[in-house]
Amino acid sequence: MKGIRRMVGIDRLNYYTPRSYLDMHTLAEARGVDPMKYIKGIGQEKMSVIGPHEDIITMAAEAAAPICDDKAAIDLIIFATESGVDYSKAAAIYLQHLLEIPNPVRVIELKQACYALTSGLHLARDFVLSHPGKKALVVSSDVAWYGFETAGEVTQGAGAIAMIVSENPRLAVVNSGTPYTSDVPDFYRPNTHDVPIVDGKFSIECYNTALKQTFTPGGYTYIGFHMPFAKMADKANRILQDDAISDDALLHVKSFSKEIGNIYNGSLYLALLGILTGVGDLTGETIGMFSYGSGSIGEFFTLDIQPNYQDVIEKDAWTTHLSSRQALDMLGYEMAMEHFIKREKETDYHFSLTAPDDATFALKAIDNGHRVYTRL
Numbered sequence: 586m587k588g589i590r591r592m593v594g595i596d597r598l599n600y601y602t603p604r605s606y607l608d609m610h611t612l613a614e615a616r617g618v619d620p621m622k623y624i625k626g627i628g629q630e631k632m633s634v635i636g637p638h639e640d641i642i643t644m645a646a647e648a649a650a651p652i653c654d655d656k657a658a659i660d661l662i663i664f665a666t667e668s669g670v671d672y673s674k675a676a677a678i679y680l681q682h683l684l685e686i687p688n689p690v691r692v693i694e695l696k697q698a699c700y701a702l703t704s705g706l707h708l709a710r711d712f713v714l715s716h717p718g719k720k721a722l723v724v725s726s727d728v729a730w731y732g733f734e735t736a737g738e739v740t741q742g743a744g745a746i747a748m749i750v751s752e753n754p755r756l757a758v759v760n761s762g763t764p765y766t767s768d769v770p771d772f773y774r775p776n777t778h779d780v781p782i783v784d785g786k787f788s789i790e791c792y793n794t795a796l797k798q799t800f801t802p803g804g805y806t807y808i809g810f811h812m813p814f815a816k817m818a819d820k821a822n823r824i825l826q827d828d829a830i831s832d833d834a835l836l837h838v839k840s841f842s843k844e845i846g847n848i849y850n851g852s853l854y855l856a857l858l859g860i861l862t863g864v865g866d867l868t869g870e871t872i873g874m875f876s877y878g879s880g881s882i883g884e885f886f887t888l889d890i891q892p893n894y895q896d897v898i899e900k901d902a903w904t905t906h907l908s909s910r911q912a913l914d915m916l917g918y919e920m921a922m923e924h925f926i927k928r929e930k931e932t933d934y935h936f937s938l939t940a941p942d943d944a945t946f947a948l949k950a951i952d953n954g955h956r957v958y959t960r961l
């Protein structure tokens with residue numbers, strides 16, 4: 586086999602974001618802030634708000650189900666999250682059950698702020714490289730919640746990303762990256778806290794430092810940036826100076842994030858969705874990807890887009906999913922988040938509301954701390 590390069594990467598990709606959103610004009614008015622601060626200064630137009638029947642596992646299932654057509658081929662499930670529901674049991678086990686993935690499978694939950702999904706992608710790549718013929722399901726699912734009337738409130742959101750990692754991927758080969766780890770207190774959530782402890786300005790400095798330490802020039806037309814808020818992509822791109830991508834390319838990078846908000850682990854991959862959806866033909870293109878997780882680690886890596894990748898992406902479904910959400914008023918947003926925060930602390934809970942017609946999965950109950958899900 587000497588001399589043959591095995592190609593491993595993303596075979597399928599999908600996302601899910603809840604069916605309701607808060608418009609940034611509505612939030613700005615309620616908070617007595619000039620809406621242009623949120624829209625121009627932060628770069629956000631909307632943020633997705635989690636529904637009453639949902640949690641990180643149902644969101645992951647919604648993202649993964651459409652791309653898990655060969656369940657028996659999945660040998661590893663990696664679930665990246667910083668909104669975990671259990672200190673011990675991996676969210677990946679609930680997902681395996683809900684998606685009816687056969688039992689002979691390895692499962693694990695990964696944590697390192699917003700970076701864990703990228704770590705999961707690279708671990709899955711290495712797993713497939715060392716286990717020829719095997720496939721991995723790599724997902725992330727998060728609810729970014731800073732609290733009402735905080736500086737971070739405008740940078741919230743909710744959503745999930747799912748990827749199938751395989752040999753001879755139809756979408757993109759994943760190339761190994763350059764990591765940079767540094768112990769910094771920019772953003773963290775100790776076990777005692779419901780919301781993160783954040784030094785917002787410092788976190789942006791740490792992000793920028795990690796980008797400078799890891800960026801590898803390559804003449805990229807498109808670079809996906811981790812976006813805790815869409816304007817972060819502009820800030821990061823400026824740092825790259827001569828290697829910066831064009832303003833037009835940046836519009837594609839930000840197109841999903843500005844509508845959804847921060848989905849923590851998945852936010853970098855919203856940039857990839859924006860590029861894949863907005864650009865005509867990317868065959869043969871090498872896309873730069875910068876992942877950042879507070880605490881902190883940054884990693885820059887690249888994706889080689891494969892011929893016929895358009896056959897395995899769902900541009901129309903992805904944009905329709907975004908444009909078909911319902912707007913909430915302030916009361917609706919506050920009630921949704923209060924319900925979510927309260928429910929996540931319950932040991933016993935029974936869902937008594939109605940899930941929307943387009944939902945496939947719902948959290949039915951929490952029974953002595955154990956979660957019970959249903960396929961609708």
Ligand code: CAA
Nearest residue numbers: 619621622625626627699736737740785786788789813879
């Ligand atoms: N019109 C237009 N622009 C305006 C404006 C107006 N009326 N008013 C203010 N602005 C601009 C400001 O000039 C500023 O622009 P620059 O950043 O270019 O200077 C921008 O709006 C934001 O204004 P402030 O700096 O005053 O904003 P803030 O103090 O409210 O904080 C924030 C912003 C730090 C992002 C805060 O929302 C926050 O802490 N968010 C959470 C932390 C975060 O997202 N950190 C990012 C890196 S960490 C990471 O990446 C991991 C992760 O996912 C969390």
